[in-house]
Amino acid sequence: MRIDSRxxxxLCNQFLKFYDSRLVEHGERVACIACKLMAQFEHREQLxxxxxxxxALFHDIGAYKTEEIDRLLEFETVDAERHSIYGYLFLKNFTNLSALAQAVLYHHTPNSRLEGVSPVIRYYAQLIRLADRxxxxxxxxxxxxxxxPRLRRLDFEPSCLKALEKAVSQGKVTAPVAGEERERWEQExxxxxxxxxxxxxxxxKMMVHTIDFKSEATALHSTNTVIISCFLGEKLGLTQPQMESLSCAALIHDLGKAQVPNSILECAGRLSEGQMAVMRRHVEYTYEIIKDILPQDIVDIATRHHEKLDGSGYPNGLKAAQLTQSDRILAVADIVSALSSRRSYKDGYSWLRTLHILEDMANRGLIDREAAGVIGENYLELQAVIERQSxxxxxxxxxxxxxxEGMLTGGVCRTR
Ligand SMILES: [Fe+2]
Ligand SMILES: [Fe+2]
Ligand SMILES: [Fe+2]
Ligand SMILES: [Fe+2]
Incomplete structure (x- = not known):
């Protein structure tokens, strides 16, 4: 999969936008402002x-606790601990930024509360906090x-405030980062x-996990979908480039679930018709997030995972002739991943029951017979691969x- 920094x-912008439209491009704007501050920052050689x-870009990645979004967008945020802790834990556990993830933990914490924290972390945290405000x-x-004057009242690291004063006096901070300025910043x-x-x-992967990790039941869904897709792809002789596209599509196929309310994602009973309609829209949301960014073949595979061979699937009711082998593989992998894991409304199905359902769906002309057959013939091997990799x-x-839980009760990043 080829994907560059832009x-x-x-993708990150699109993704956060789908959490809450008010977060659109907030991360990128904060990153741009933080760069301007850094240029004037007296300790910049340490960063x-x-x-x-x-x-800066990912500082609010933990904000999927949407009840905090209102608060974190107010000028003087008083309580934004939850998304700071989640953001920290995601960056620490999933990215190369683990050593600096504390900067996200403290991105709403006043300077005087950071006494035991290393100067470098404190500088990063305070610069981002300032850029955010x-x-x-x-x-x-x-x-x-x-x-x-407003920011002076908020207890910032003095050298960060000094950097802001310089940037303002040079006319570098004048209006929200947008349009040409943003484009120039992106390019330069x-x-x-x-x-x-x-x-x-x-x-x-971190973005995908922020969705899957909403509950234990879905924690492994995308991971298992990737594992099963690759297993099928290999058995069915896909080429290396096809395998790369398939595994990327499998990873991001449910990104659009960021937009589906938790009450529906974690519904303990069967979904009503109305709720089901909302749930189904996640495919369109995935499309919106990735359409202008990822290669077309990945977009196609990812957004066809609920299509059925007889045209009864969604969102486009495509038929067998319009569905590629990779599309069909992901559709089967998604079903197997969903059936075999525990959901809020059911326990995980046994492999026997899962295989029975697959066979039935293949017989009814809904899913690819060959892919379903590979699962049936190799399910013990697949089970071991899933067990090991997930x-x-x-x-x-x-x-x-x-x-x-420990950090929240310990009040590690108290914001007041
Ligand atoms: Fe925040
Ligand atoms: Fe923020
Ligand atoms: Fe889905
Ligand atoms: Fe899925």
Missing amino acids: QMIA ELKNVVLL VDIALENKTSPEELI VLSSIPVSQQEALTYL KPILRRYQAIRTQY
Whole structure:
């Protein structure tokens, strides 16, 4: 899968937008402002531009606790601990930024509360906190002149405030980052930041996990869908480029679930017709997030995972002739992953029951017979592969839950 830093950032923007439209491009604007502050920052040689950009970009990734979004967009946020802790845990557990993830943990914490924290983390955290507040103030039409006195009351690291004063006096912070300014920044700064394929993939996985980790029942869904898709792809002789596209599509196929309310995703009973209609829209949301960013073949595979061979699927009611082998593989993998895992409304089905359902669906002309057959013939091997490959993710999920509870009750990043 080839994806560069701009594509990754575009994906992140689109993704956060679907959490809450008010978060549109907030991460990118904060990253741009943080860069301007860094240019004026007296300790800048202790920081790295790439780290500033990535931390700023993802600082609100934990905000899927949407009840906090209202609060974090207010100018003087008083309680934003939950998304700070989740953001920290996601960055720490899934990305190369683990050593600096505390900067996200403290991105709403006043300077005087950071006494035992290393200067470097404190600088990153305070720069992002300041850039975050500047962005929200500018979006709320506060003038740059009004900005400084207001921010002085909020207990910032003095050298960060000094950097802001310099940037404002040079006319560098005037209005919300948008239009030409943003494009220039993307071209001049963002594009020059090297993000390897491996790194881009870790951030993509982190975004996927923020959705899957909403509950234990779905914690492994995308992971298992990737494992099963690759298993099928290999058995069915897909080429290497086909395998790459398939596994990327499998990873992101449910990204659009970020937009589906938790009450529906975690519904304990059967969904009503209305709820089902909302749930089904996740495919369109996935399409909206990835359509202008990822290659067309990946977009196609990812957004056809609920299509059925007889045309009875959604969203487009495509028929067998319109569905490629990769489309069919992902559809089968998604079903197997969903059936075999525990959901809020059911326990995981036994393999026997899963195989029976697959056979029935193949007989009714809904799913690909060949792919279903491969599962039937190799289910013991598949079971072992899933067990082996998904265990580390489950362990991480459980660790994140435990650490989150502990950190929340411990009040580690109190914002007042
Ligand atoms: Fe935040
Ligand atoms: Fe923020
Ligand atoms: Fe789906
Ligand atoms: Fe799915």
